[in-house]
Amino acid sequence: MIAIPAAQVAVGSPESHLDTVAAAQHYPRTWFEDETPQHTITLPAFEIDRTPVTNSMFAEFVTMTGHVSAAERRGYALVYGPDYWTTMDGISWRHPHPDLDAVTDRPHHPVVHLDHTDATTYAIWAGKRLPSEAEWEYAAHGPQWRPWPWGPSWDSARANTAEHWAGQPIHDLATWKAWWRTHYAEHGPAPATTEVGAFTDGSSPFGLVDMAGNVSEWTASAYLLYDRHRRYDPSYHAVADHGHITVRGGGWKSFRWQTRTSERIACSPDYSGPDLGFRCARDLPETTANVLSLIR
Template identity: 50%
Template sequence: MTDTIAEGRANMVAIPGGRVLIGAPGAHLDQVGDAQPYPRTWFADESPRHPCQVAPFLLDRHPVTNASYDLFVRASGYRTEAEQRGFGLVYGEHFWEERAGACWRSPSGAGSDLTGRQRHPVVHIARADAEAYCAWASKRLPTEAEWEYAAHGSTWRPWPWGEDFDPACVNCAEHWAERLLGDLTDWHRWWAQRRSCQGERPATTPVGAFPGGDSPFGLADMAGNVAEWIATPYRLYAPEVNCDPILRLAQGRYGVLRGGGWMNMRWQVRTTERIACHPSYSTWATGFRCAADVDTEQLDFSR
């Protein structure tokens, strides 16, 4: 176990502490509201921008992989929530479908396996599944402020690599489509075509496969590939936020996913995007990465 912890810490990045602004500028949210198919009230929970003091911490360079999760399961005998209930959510023709046997070791359902996917991020992970791995590895999930700070750095940027979206930097829908998708109808049209054609289908990719998309701290896959669980319960940043009423009801009851996944459009893989989800929620696009507390005298902030 000591060797496992040491190896895991070696693959973490030291993030310096600091006072950072969390949340998106109002002008950016106006642009998002105008440019994509969802109402602005769905994104209003990214505001207002507010200062947070973040202590130094460690964060996994990559999302936790199938290989790493397999080590945990072999050592502990743990069974994920998807395994216990006998099905997982896999995106079908029009929406998420309950697929018998779908779980972390069978991502697309019964009969599928992890052949060639050892370095892919583990999926079909509920928050409790992520927390169990973190406890085994003597780590924890990052807070929401830690995650966002690590994604955009000390200065806000909409994507980890910068101001302009680039499909070559991220595993998301536009990468697979090789063009910008206009709206939800366009997305469904693209998805239907990809599902019916021969060849590689959109899915997870090996962690670190898009180095051009690394964050200022050198963290990979902070946008796309898999949406990542956060330790912090879902809360609005301020009571007066003009958001969708459903988001107000989710406060304190739901968890948070960050970063978006391989099937999301560019707007859902931004550094400030917040998805409120029930803690038991898991799909073929949900995963996580670990954080850890540190002794500041032992940290190297030279990056």
């Protein structure tokens, strides 16, 4: 784990940044408006995992506890088919593709197909917890706000995203779908995850890896609007009132804009998917936190 010092932290995107995002891709600015207003909060020191939880790490937890994931109990999971989301029997964290054993074939890839309860249960077993949304963002962009963990400019070589696999920029849905159909024809529903830490040039200022791309990540925070008196797209008000959880980071099939440090996704707690994982955090003892503040 990596110790993160206490700080006053900017959370959310500057208005000017959202103008840039809106002008550069096909979604309207209203799709990103929930990242505003940018505001400053005070966070105590904490620790957070350098990498997402891997298949081998989750397998150890399952061996020790007998935990059965929600997808395994259902007998099926959500995958992205040739054209859209669909369900597939037998898919779970252990078998993200009918011909894949995640533990044997991909031990160091991030674990996927886990809902919020699965992730929280693992964290408790490990003596940790899920990070809050604000902790996650601070760990991703560091003391000063930046749109990607490594800096102000996008670089497809620094993160596992759709643009990495496509080998070209993707700014609209038509280009994404053209890439995806080719990708699916060759790989089917197998997640295009990579070993955690494979993109070391994309590390955050604190040295965390995969904070952009590979898998998006559960947080511990309910999805709430930054300003309840502000009018956002009606869909944001709806999900904020119905117990959704904030997910951060973007995954292997994301556009560059979905992997920004302040991008917010709201998911139902019982959702799981092939590009959603998690990492853990924990509080620092007061003495350690005080020493860390002096060092920093």
